[in-house]
Amino acid sequence: MKLGVCYYPEHWPRERWVQDAQAMQKIGIEYVRIGEFSWSTIEAEPEVFNWRWLDESLAVLHEHGLKVILGTPTATPPKWLVDKHPSMLAKDEQGRVRGFGSRRHYTFASLEYREECRRMVTMMAERYGQHPAIVSWQTDNEFGCHDTILSYGDADLRAFRFWLAEKYQNIDALNKAWGNVFWSMDYRSFDEVELPNLTVTEANPSHRLDFQRCCSDQVVAYNRLQVDILRQYASGRDLVHNYMGFFTAFDHHKVGEDLDVASWDTYPLGFLDQEDIYTATEKHEYLRTGHPDFGAFHHDLYRGCGKGRLWIMEQQPGPVNWAPHNPSPADGAVRLWTWEAFSHGAEMVSYFRWRQAPFAQEQMHAGLLRPNGEYAEAAAEAEQVATEVKRLASELGVDVDALVSLPSAGSVALMFDYDACWSLDIQPQSKAYRYLFWCYRMYEALRELGLSVDIISSKAEFDHYQMLVLPAQSYVSPELTSRLESYKGVLLVGPRSGSKTESYQIPENLPPGPLAKLLPLTVERVDALPEHMPLHVNGLWGEGMLKHWHEQFKTELPVLLQDSTGDPVLVGSGQRYYLGSCVDNKVLKASLSRLAEKANLAPYFLPKGIRIRQRGDLIFAFNYSSIPQIFRPTKALPLIGGAKLASCGVAVWKKEQEKNKK
Template identity: 40%
Template sequence: MRKAGISLVRIAEFAWVAMEPREGEYTWDWLDQAIDVLAAAGLQVILGTPTASPPPWLCRTQPDILPVDAQGRRRRPGSRRHYCPNSASYRQHTDRIVTAMASRYGRHPAVSGWQIDNEFGCHGTARCYCETCAIAFRHWLEARYETMDDLNEAWGSIFWSQTYGDWSEIDLPNLTIAEPNPSHVLDYYRFCSDAFVTYQQLQLSTLRSLISERQIVTTNFMSQFTDLDYHDLAKPLDLVTMSSYPTGQAEPNPSLYMPQSVRPVYAYDVGDPYITGLGHTLIRGFKPNRPFWVMEQQCGNINWGTYNTGVRPGTVRLWTWHAVASGAEAVVYFRWRAGLYAQEQFHSGLLHHDASPAVGYTDLEAMKADRSLMSEVASAPYEAQIAFLLDYDSLWAIQLQPHHRDFDYMRHLFVFYRALQRLGLPADVLSVDADLSPYKMVVVPTAALTTERFAASLHAFAEAGGTVLLGARSGSKTVSNRFTDLPLPGLLRDLVGITVSDWHSLPPDVSYDLGSSIPGLVGPTTVWAEALHPAVSDSQSRYPDLQVHAHYTSGPFSSCAGLTEHKVGAGR
């Protein structure tokens, strides 16, 4: 490891049964030895709490910890992530094992930090449908709405005769005959995300009460994973870290590209630089103005993709540089040596199964010559003048009612992101309540759910001289996922100065052409088209300083505007 230039090692994130083979019986000698060996070589250690994989004895004695899927089936042990974050017994056992670990290693000089759990929500486990969750969800709803009348109004539950008279009448939004109420489901998604925030905080509080102040605490995010609100999970952490697997993320299913789009020809064994870059950008934005880490960097074949290709020599070096140039302070490779047994036997390591150097190790040795320049790049501030706003509520609302199979929130964001990257323009991706003052331009691909506070924030940003780029379906919903009764784009109409009179969802073989006097601003509109018209203000006059930059030249929207600009204060 030292020969390859490695200085930091993560261990123990799936080792609960090795630490505690039977309830209350701890065996630390192997972990003591591992940390001592690494420390003797001058290596620092990140310890993972092992809660992502409860041991068989715990599943046997406390079967209620096992999650229930959307089909109502109790999930079985035998792999990983088989727990419900709302289980009281699992929270108790979590606190016990984390307390034991932190008490033993919380002030060890070789331990520089802690990773809580591993990849929350992976394998479709972000949402559990057990009875414990049903009870907790009702309490969550009561705290949010306080009265049944307010909940029924927010959800529009009178539809299909589903008005509730008591909190106990509310079930989880699964196993319904037809589709469940999207307001009900959105609140359940919010609740499930909050459950993991609470579960993480349980471990975080325990760790911080026992460990040294110099030890950092983090968890491992999965870049473009969208089942949990990473903004909320990131807030209490010292820094954020990510898993980066470029070839797996570049495979066409699922894809951020449209089906007919041309992907980079080398993506199969080098990855797609735009997709990899978006992952870095997303992670950096979850903890703005702080460096991030790559806690799992692909260093060869993966085992969970569709094709699981090999990688070219030099690729691991390229990926490392890409991460550092994007703001990464540390890059940790997964894994050291390829596994000889169980589920990840075909997942490459820096070393082959026989412990001989693999392509990743060779790249690491070559990177030793890069260290000085890498340190210089890593210490330089990452400054972007453009910010994307990512809103999980809008993302989930679009997932629940896409209205078109190809209308995908992250795909829509990626179209804008890739265009800016190709122009050499760096960008950040932030939450909707972020401070926008450092930026000159804000891109809002889809703000489906809009609040008065958010609308005012965008308006103030524009008045101060900023540029707001607003995409389709913005302003169409309220925070409870009800359609607005205001002329579209709802609360954002004063900002953009237009009214959306109609929208069309376009089949794959249909497009509406856009024309413009601006060179290059022509071409087909696919997937979703909106007819824009100058809006009429409350004083019954048209908004001043409105320009039409593109209009439809074919289809039912012919002569309607497709792209407009509205001056607002010193901005637009």
């Protein structure tokens, strides 16, 4: 449980660096990320290099015992480089070139730009690969930020045709997989295929899905190029990339396979304000703390992408500049977020950024320091966490470094699949349906029940979980089917699961396709509803509303919830259950708590705004509501805080040894 910070020595005079390093130490910061936007400082002219500033700043940081994460500067190629390779620029869906003047001005599919990246990363890795200050390398920065995964230029078209040819081998296979006979869309060769933008009406969904997959694979290849170089020169260093919130345009599990650690950039207030996932009430209520499940959802998701290893690369420390509205966090919110990240297994939380820059696009983005170099509000909260972490270690009688190895896994697994996300959002049937929203609301309900959740990929092992939730696993591969068949825990399969084949067709036996073996039922029709038409649900397991997605299915399985016409909504028995509709929070909690009990888990019904997380014997509690709340876990002793949690309050409890049991 370490603290870090993002730092830009190139923005400040050389004279200030020592002072900065000292101040970091004083607060309790141990990690410093640098370099990721510095290409034009390193190579202001083609092949004319200035390494001195980087040599020196690394030296200063090292002298002060700080550990450096060095970013490759490939998210911001300089103007001269772009002018040399104009085809490296992306094109948007409307066919417009996305020009120089901000950042991320490249398409992943550009082989010319990949060659420039290879050149720069090799130079850097040769020079600093074994630098003693450097403990980690970050590849590029925030892949996909500003909607940069899908690009519609010549380089992208070339990559797509190549990708299709590799996948399908012959064009008839593609025509068949896509159902191109439908509107005479058949191709005679891969060279006839175009990108799926600017069509008269929507392109074939199979076409769109394959294009999304291809673009995601370009990211994987682009990242791997850098990884391969870094593995060669920077052995022993953790390789990492910093992912973003609510971003699903590439397959993070695939990128994560090539890296050592997953990290993400967490801006709870900006995302609350910006995202459609939240209701107006939530946006109002959590204006200064962010939504109670925002951080946790991503921690659990990205810990999965990081094969268990998680960092927070950028933690919001004050108002940001990029959301529609940018309020100040509540007092204590920065501490809350930091502790919560630790409770979900983060090894390190790094604040973005050290000092607010008085210039350029992010000049209104707060840092730990104000633009004038004085401490901003968050500095004290970070320092408090650093102190508390030491106290916790001492209470537990262990070394601070040992805290990292506390267990972080949950007991419930929720499957999140990027391919399913693309697939279901391509044809949502009801504009109100979004895969991500539905997964998030399922996660929220689990967490409101006090359960500790792991968010896993469709490839991940799940045998050891007591409970497994598939919110909407549209394509279920044979391999996954057979693992599900042998799963012994409690399984809940959600609506739209098994509803598509790999190539985006409806399965021959109708949904849930291959899952019908596990859960004998047939989805006959889908009633895709607008927001203004929720329907009543009731039955043995409770009552409430369904909305947006409502499957009409037939089955012999026991009916636990039904709609007002008596049709089944939730069915199942023993260890296996199927939910055919998106249901509201009330129904979700009622159903999930029943399932949790069947799985021998002990769900809590937590007070409003309270969330908890377990790590081994430790129970962490957080209060996101604006009023004080009481939460006392059974048979546990407080290490930090206590049962009464003020707004933004944090408590850490240790479970008593259960001596009498067994």
